[in-house]
Amino acid sequence: MATSRSESRRAPSLRKDEPSAPPFRRVLVANRGEIAVRIIRACHELGMEAVAVYSDADAAATHVRLADRAVRLGPAAPTESYLRIDAVVQAALDTGAEAIHPGYGFLAERAAFARAVEEAGLAFVGPPSASIDALGDKLHARRIAHEVGVAAVPGTLEPAPIDRADHLAAIVAEAERIGFPLLVKAAAGGGGRGMRRVTAASELPAALVSGSREAASAFGDGSVYLEREIIPARHIEVQLLGDAGGRVVALGERDCSLQRRHQKLVEEAPAPGLEPDDRTRLHELAVRVAAAAGLRNAATAEFLRAPDGSFYFLEVNTRLQVEHGVTELVAGVDIVREQFLLAAGRALSDAALAAAGRAASPDGHAIEVRLSAEDPARDFAPTPGRVVRWTMPSGPGVRVDTAIESGDRVPAEYDNLIAKVMVHAGDRGAAIDRLRRALDETEIAGIQTTLPFHRFVARDPSFRAAELSTGWVGDHWDGPAALRRAIEAAQLAAGLAAMDAAVAAGGASVAARPAAVGAAAPDRDGRWHRSGLESAQDRWPR
Amino acid sequence: MTAVRRPEAVPSAGDGRMPDPRGVRVSLAPGTAVSDVPPLVLEPPQIPVAPAARVTGRGLLGGAAPVRPAPPPDPETHRHVLANGQPIEAELVPLDAVRSMLLRGGPAGTRDRVLILPPSPAPGAARGVARQEVVVDGWRVELEIEPAARAALRERARRGREEVGEHGPTEVHAIIPGVVVSVSVAAGDAVTAGQQLLVVEAMKMQNELRAPRDGTIDRVGVGAGTKIEVGDLLLVIS
Numbered sequence: 183m184a185t186s187r188s189e190s191r192r193a194p195s196l197r198k199d200e201p202s203a204p205p206f207r208r209v210l211v212a213n214r215g216e217i218a219v220r221i222i223r224a225c226h227e228l229g230m231e232a233v234a235v236y237s238d239a240d241a242a243a244t245h246v247r248l249a250d251r252a253v254r255l256g257p258a259a260p261t262e263s264y265l266r267i268d269a270v271v272q273a274a275l276d277t278g279a280e281a282i283h284p285g286y287g288f289l290a291e292r293a294a295f296a297r298a299v300e301e302a303g304l305a306f307v308g309p310p311s312a313s314i315d316a317l318g319d320k321l322h323a324r325r326i327a328h329e330v331g332v333a334a335v336p337g338t339l340e341p342a343p344i345d346r347a348d349h350l351a352a353i354v355a356e357a358e359r360i361g362f363p364l365l366v367k368a369a370a371g372g373g374g375r376g377m378r379r380v381t382a383a384s385e386l387p388a389a390l391v392s393g394s395r396e397a398a399s400a401f402g403d404g405s406v407y408l409e410r411e412i413i414p415a416r417h418i419e420v421q422l423l424g425d426a427g428g429r430v431v432a433l434g435e436r437d438c439s440l441q442r443r444h445q446k447l448v449e450e451a452p453a454p455g456l457e458p459d460d461r462t463r464l465h466e467l468a469v470r471v472a473a474a475a476g477l478r479n480a481a482t483a484e485f486l487r488a489p490d491g492s493f494y495f496l497e498v499n500t501r502l503q504v505e506h507g508v509t510e511l512v513a514g515v516d517i518v519r520e521q522f523l524l525a526a527g528r529a530l531s532d533a534a535l536a537a538a539g540r541a542a543s544p545d546g547h548a549i550e551v552r553l554s555a556e557d558p559a560r561d562f563a564p565t566p567g568r569v570v571r572w573t574m575p576s577g578p579g580v581r582v583d584t585a586i587e588s589g590d591r592v593p594a595e596y597d598n599l600i601a602k603v604m605v606h607a608g609d610r611g612a613a614i615d616r617l618r619r620a621l622d623e624t625e626i627a628g629i630q631t632t633l634p635f636h637r638f639v640a641r642d643p644s645f646r647a648a649e650l651s652t653g654w655v656g657d658h659w660d661g662p663a664a665l666r667r668a669i670e671a672a673q674l675a676a677g678l679a680a681m682d683a684a685v686a687a688g689g690a691s692v693a694a695r696p697a698a699v700g701a702a703a704p705d706r707d708g709r710w711h712r713s714g715l716e717s718a719q720d721r722w723p724r
Numbered sequence: 725m726t727a728v729r730r731p732e733a734v735p736s737a738g739d740g741r742m743p744d745p746r747g748v749r750v751s752l753a754p755g756t757a758v759s760d761v762p763p764l765v766l767e768p769p770q771i772p773v774a775p776a777a778r779v780t781g782r783g784l785l786g787g788a789a790p791v792r793p794a795p796p797p798d799p800e801t802h803r804h805v806l807a808n809g810q811p812i813e814a815e816l817v818p819l820d821a822v823r824s825m826l827l828r829g830g831p832a833g834t835r836d837r838v839l840i841l842p843p844s845p846a847p848g849a850a851r852g853v854a855r856q857e858v859v860v861d862g863w864r865v866e867l868e869i870e871p872a873a874r875a876a877l878r879e880r881a882r883r884g885r886e887e888v889g890e891h892g893p894t895e896v897h898a899i900i901p902g903v904v905v906s907v908s909v910a911a912g913d914a915v916t917a918g919q920q921l922l923v924v925e926a927m928k929m930q931n932e933l934r935a936p937r938d939g940t941i942d943r944v945g946v947g948a949g950t951k952i953e954v955g956d957l958l959l960v961i962s
Contacts, residue, residue, distance in 0.1 A: 260928075375928065396930045399905070443929075555927075559757040559863075563900050564927040570857075571822065571839065594901045598927045625823075625859070627839055633862030662758050668863035669761045673750040674807065675826045675838040676858050676867045677766035678816035680748045681805070685768075 204229040205526030206281045206305065210274040211235070211249065213285030214264060216602060217502070218245035219585045221283045224518035233277045235270060237263030239593045244585040251277050258595045264288045267295045271302050281305035281525055283518075287597055290501040291318045307525040309424075309479050309500040316475040317498040321369045321407050323475070327495040330474045332467050334495040335486060336360055337409035341369060344390045344406065353390070353408075354383050360410050366390055368397030369405035374444030376400060379411065412494065414651035416487040417441065418453045419499075420468035421509045423520055423538075424477040425530045431538035432465035433513045436505055439650040440639065442562050447632065447655065448639055449505035450549040451512045454610055454648035461542045464493055471495060479524050480506075480517055486652075504552065504599065507583060511548035511606040513537040546606060547613040551621070551636040553584075553601040555592045558635040559661035566594040570628030575620035579606045579613075592629060600631065614646055634664055747872035753855055755899075755955065756866065765872045767806040826860075836860055843869070893942055893962035896933070897955050902926030904950045909959070913941045921959065924952065935961060 208231040211221045218234060222245060225232040234249030239258035246252045253273035255263040263269075265288055274282050282299050284290040284307070296311035309317070317323045321341060324334045337360055343349035357364060357380070366389045368376030376397030378389035390406060398404035416439045424430040437453035438446045452461070468483035475498065482503045484496040506517045515537045523531060556562040572588040584601035586592070592600055605620055607613040618640035626633055635655075639645050642658060651657075751763035804811050813833065817825040826836045839859035853870040870878075905923040909915060915935040924931045939961040946958050 392930075399925070399930070400928060557757055560899070563931065564902075564929065566901060566927065570841065571859075594926055596927065621862075622837075624862075625839060626862070627841055627857060627859050627864060630864045631862065635862075637862055664861075665758045665863055665865075666761055668860040669752065669756075669758065669865050670764075671826055671828075671836050671860045672838065672858035672863070672865035672867060673761075673764040674766070674814055674828070675816055675824060675836075675840060675860070676856050676869055677748050677750045677764055677807075678805070678814060678826075679824070679840050680750075680854075680869050681766060681768065682816065684748075 205522045205528070206230050206279075208233060208250075208277065208279045209307070209522070210253075210270070210277065210279035210282045211245070211285065212264070212270045212282050213288055213290075214240050214243060214245055214585075214596065216583045216585045216599065217285040217287075217504070219248055220583050221285060221518055222248050224516065224522065227516075228519060228522055230522070233273070233279050235264070235273055237595075239595055244587060244590075253277060258593065260288065260595060264596075267292070267298050270295070271298050271304070274299075274304055275302060279304065281307050281522070283307040283521070284501065286501050286504055291499070293318060305525045307479065307521050308502070309477055309481055313475050313477050313481075314500045317472075317477070317481070317500050319369050319405075320367065320371060320497045321405070323471070323498050324495070326474050327471050330470050332471050332495045333492070335409050335412060336494075337364070338407045340407070341405040342366070342390055342407055344394045344404070350387060354386055357383060357386055357408055360408055363411045363413075365409045365411050366393040366406050367409055368393065368401060368403070369407055370401035370403040371397060374441075376404075376406060377444050412486050412488050414489060414653055415439075416453070416650055417446075417484065417496075417652055418456075418464065418487050418493070419482050419484040419503070420465055421503070421506065421513075421517070422468060422472050422477060422481050422483060423517070423524065423530060423534050424472060424479060424481070425524055426478060426527050427529055428473070428476075429530055430469050430473045430477055431530060431534065432468055432541055433515060433517070433534065433537050434509050434541040434544055435461065435464055436508055437650060438505060439652050440645075440654050441652050442655045445562075446505065446552065447635065448549065448551050449508055450547065450610070450613075451508040452544045452547065454650070458542045460491070465541060467493060467495065471498060480521050504602070505550050507581060507602060507604045508548040508550045511581065511604060512544050512546050513541070546608055547610040548604060548606045549610075549613050549617050550602050550604040551617065551639070552599050552632065553603060553624075553626070553636070554632045555598040555600055555629050556632050557630045557661075558632050558659070559630075559665040561661075562632070564594065564598050565630045566592045566598070567629040568592075569600075569626065571625055573623070573625035574601065575603065575623040577620070577623075579616050580604070580620045581606070603636075610648070611646070614640060634668070635659060635661070638664065749870055749872045749875035751868050751875075753866035753868050762808075763875070765808050765875075767809075767872065769804040769806065769811070893960045894937055894939065895960050896921065896936065896958045898924070898952045898958055899954065900924060900926045900931060901953045902931070902951075904946045904948055904952060904958075905930060906948050907944060907946065909941050909944065911941050911944055915939060915941060915961065922946070933958070937961065 209225050210233040211218050212235055222232040231250040234246045234252040235255050236246045236252055237255055237258050255266060255269045282304055289295040291314055293311045293314040296306045296314050299306040300311060325339055327334045338356060342353050363379055363381045366378040366380060376393045378393040380386050380389045394404040394406050397406060418435050418437050420435045421433040422430055434451055435453050436449050436451045438449045440448035471483055472481060480502055482499045485493045486496055487493055510517055515534050520531060520534055555565045557565050568591045569586055569588060572586055574582045581604040582601060586600050603620055605613050605616040607616050621637045621640055624633060747765060747767035749763050749765045752761055804813055813830045815827045822839050824838050824840055826838050828834045841857040843854040843856040852874055853868050856867050856869055858865050858867060902924045905925045907922040908920050917935055917937050919935045921933045921935055924933060942960040942962040944959045
């Protein structure tokens, strides 16, 4: 459904411009990869110019080619390019951009960045810096939830001391109270970075130190806290939109239970198996926390669902999520477009309000898989490199968000997500069928990706039965065994190809010497070859 | 859809790397996550082949008696090959320059789409070994292909060498590219299997590298901040 801009707005004074005019003239997209492409597309659809920023590793990247202008930020290392707040804001000022969209990752959840953008007189396409401060610190968010009566995952509400030996006994006692296994999590965290699983008190000090070190390197803030690990749990999150008038609505929820190392692999909307009452209650909890934090623009409230059906608040991500697309497909709302309109001060659109009204009983089903440059046989270790073949699926109900083309290099410096394959169909079963078909059409060579894992998911009976939990990958996926089967087929295929080639080149003559054959032109009428071709043609009559 | 075998589907024979049609050995290239899959030796079926030189022509050659060309092999028979000495039914039907369909186990068997990328010479390997990337079910498999006879010779030579250097030092190589964050051991340290050796940051994740066996650190080749590529020597345990 297209976003409609009718005349029936409640707060016309908030309108920055005529309803039909673009919310901004020019927007700087402070990101790279598929999300930069996604945002640039929304800019162009709204009639706005897009300014890309890039590091030396991305000088020829898709998002740079797609944008109307591009500004170099610095060398490949993120700290010298995409994480430089001063350089990004200056690029926006230099190019005359009126707004900055941060995407996800990099600076998206840095309150200091949002503040710098606001102070430069530009619009930040995301929640205001105050909301990011309030919600971006997970500890603070847990306290807000506590205050408005939303149950958070049991754990601590203050940062754990990590370098004070005299406080160690206290934190260990606290851990014993919470119960093992528990998780050490970074207050500034996201994407599982800085997170450590602790099964016994003896492991706690080391986990606190290494988690804090990773958090400090990833976010510049080493604060960590403790949280009980709920197992088995489902990870369910609610997409929120809020306008400057203080109105916050939920567009629907997503189930993101399939994770490894706390990074999502598969996401779907709506969450299977929820009754309309469950949905209404969950959406209400999410709106309550977000409204208490003064949320504007777009954000996502994450919850864990325990086996008894109760929801525990986890955190609020004050940014566009990687997996926003599945909600867009089911709700019929373009979330990035809404973000721009909201950032320009407009009220929630009729399309967004209508979608929020339908959110408790959604139509249709969407699934997204994240194709990443990772080896699913080696515990999803990163596999950067050059993509030599890249064929993405298409056809009914298939959406692919990517910035990769054949021949591109996946740099080791950045996130390893290279494509999001989304499918949309009338119900969950049809969506899984469509996913299986789409992934069968997908061809990638040159680097190992998570494609084999996703093909497995699309065929797995327990996924179809919606038996989802955050431990699903560990319980169901045996990467080395799947790889072994593929190796056997690959060996056979390569051997047959080599023999066919040898026969075609030298005939079946046992006496043929490589030197003599090398001089002769390959005989493409080798008898074996010809009969193979004939049988191939028999098999493929059209 | 029409399946036409395009000329590019056949690797050029003019480079001297053409495998011998009498048999090929396909082994995993070094660095694959799973290393316990044995090499596959594939040989042609044991069917009679016309003993004379190939006859391409019209029947009369220099006054010799007419020679009948051998009939093309029976299409059913030629799908049989010997895999590690065992007869199996398998056939590769090329769809284009890269895509093929692998049929196994006859008409009721399995069908897998495979991508066979153009071969490249294996780095540092003997002449006659080609490296080839094959993609099956999303898995990228790097293989080394060589004539079976030559592989057998090389295998014998390698075994001889191994018997000499049975208890040599273990080299720890990088399995992912990235930047070394910290090194927790120094030369001379005793380590036990599973002990953390160093931390590598790649794609924003910190990965701990652990000792593959007990021993003493012989040499450390990297320090904090070193940028590493796959295969780089990190340290040596003796």
